[in-house]
Amino acid sequence: MTLLTEAVGLLRAATAEKAERAEVRARVDALRARHPEAGLRLLWQREEYDGSLHYDLLVRQPATDAGVVSVSWCPDDALPWPLRGVQRGGEMLLVRVDGFELGVADAIGFLDLLWREAPLRDRLVDTCLVRLALDAAADGTELDDAALQEAADAFRRARGLLTLEDTRAWMSRERLSDQQFEDLVAHQARVARLRERVTAGRVDAELAADPGRYEQLRLVRVEAADDAAAARLAAAPDLLAAAAADFAAGVGPAPVLMTVTRADLDPALAEAIAGGVPVPLAGGYLVAAVLGVQPATRDAVSRRLFGEWLAERRAAAHIEWNWGPS
Structure with missing residues (x-):
């Protein structure tokens, strides 16, 4: 008691x-x-x-x-229960430009089209699922002072923030207070611990079974408008240089550089790489080439398995979007 x-x-x-x-x-x-x-x-x-x-x-x-x-x-004088969690009307509005209003739902839809990766909506749901998992596994993810300092040092090294002045300047640009910086670092460290717990005992076995599946590919992809441009780019000994020259001359789009795990390759992209030939797309062709290959690592496998774990929970979750009739 x-x-x-x-x-x-x-x-x-x-x-x-x-x-x-x-x-x-x-x-x-x-x-x-x-x-x-x-x-x-x-x-x-x-x-x-x-x-x-x-x-x-x-x-x-x-x-x-x-x-x-x-x-x-x-x-007794706390915020009344009916007002807890209440949203102001303007919270559904993301930005207003010269009188034109862009809502949150529309903005997220646009970003999903622009990003050729996991949809933003999935990322937001995953954030909630991770928070729930961290609360449920608090005893295994809490950080003592030494672990928090180690996480902060790793966070700074990963971003090239090697001095106090560099770190302060970065925090100022990101508008982070000391407490917000500590919360950010602690959260990332706790997520890493959660990922270790979720994937424990599976990473080495998965890596040994098919290491090629988890190789990291550094790619260049270009979309060509017609047959002739696609054939010329596909025959170029250096696709990146050829596409960059076309873009500089104003006769083609900018090449796109990307890093992707082999297991996550888009089917059309995989076909373009494997065959070395342009792949038809809506309104044009896709040409792609591998610039480099990084061998599979335990971290890559762990992140992949953790992503699959999140996807299973996302499929089973009850989700309510609070952005109006959308």
Whole structure:
């Protein structure tokens, strides 16, 4: 009973003081140190209506009594329940240009057409599924200070942010506060841990069975308007140079460089590469060539398996889009 009493007191004080997340997390860490037998996880939500923060604390019971207790505190003067999660009318509007309004649904549809990769809608759903999985697996994905620092260092190295000045400049461009930067790094690290758990015991077997399936191909693809242009490009010893020269002369589209796992090759693209000949498309031809091949890695296999795991959950998920009649 002591733990729940302390948890309620912590949330009550945090609400009364309008404490920010960093301060509340520090208090939860202290509570966790006093009660190491219970798994604690802090959840928060910032209400768009008035900017207030609402906190909940999940208490995972010891192994002898598996389950989770949710603890929260709501003062009398808090935002009324009917207004929680309410959306302003303008939230369905993404941008207005000279009086023309572009809604969120239309914008996402346009982006799906422009990106020849996983649709944006799938990526948004996957983000929700990952968040749910992280909450359900909190005990295996939490980071201590050392792990968080290691993740931040790796994050900076991957982006060439090798000095404090470089990092600060990047954060300024991205409009990230210190807390937002820490949250971003922590989330990416927790997702990596989740991926390791989901794919545990499967990566090496999959890699050994068919390593070629997971090779990374660096490709150049060009769309030609007619037979003659397609044949000339296909016969060129250097497709990238030939397509770039056509583009510079204004007689052809820009070549597209891309990196893709062999298992994810679009059928038309695979045919163009394998046969070395143009492949008919609607209104033209596709010509493609391989610029380089990177051998399969455990990371590539792990990401592929994790993507398949997400796709299964996406197919079974109940999804509600809140952007009006679309």
